[in-house]
Amino acid sequence: MSRLGQDYFRQDAVCVARDLLGKPLLRRQDGQLVGGIIVETEAYVGEDDTACHASRGRTARTQIMYGAPGHYYIYLIYGMYHMLNIVTGEEGHPQAVLIRALHPQQGIEQMRALRGGVADQQLCNGPGKLCQALGIDKALNGMSVAGTALWLEDAAPVEDAAVTAGPRVGIGYASPEDQQRPWRFALRSLS
């Protein structure tokens, strides 16, 4: 099983968001391997996308999105949850893909411990939940997918029939048009 390199993320965020479905996301912490299959993503596409943090331009927080693709953009939301994104697109084109849900595969015991004993079905079924389950926080912000702490692996593309596309969630602050864009992708079978 080969890893996805930085070049893979050079494509457009919408393509990457769609293509990442079915691919494994893996985390190594304390020698423990924890991870699962990506089953839900969202694309945030540049300064013109009013749902994207980069729509406010280049700031200390968003500068990572302006850099090279294949790096993690991780931030804290509501003072308690982390969001995991991967920067995509060419340098200078601030785009990112938010990982919203996983189908747990490796290190489920570890996930249970970090998630405080919730039902197994709720271990990674949300962007904040999966970060907690995999022990992901801002310490990984700006790191490369080529690193050893967190990475993605290649896998056969999932067929279109298994994919749903719809509007992104939690972006009521965006323009009506941007709220409508079908840039949220999910796998039917494994979600």
Place this chain on the structure above:
DNA sequence: CACGCGATTTGG
């Protein structure tokens, strides 16, 4: 330097 709010989750 003060203020408002968020790419969410959880419990009431």
Place this chain on the structure above:
DNA sequence: CAAATCGCGTGT
């Protein structure tokens, strides 16, 4: 349906 909880962006 509202609290939790704090860093960031914005305006003074």
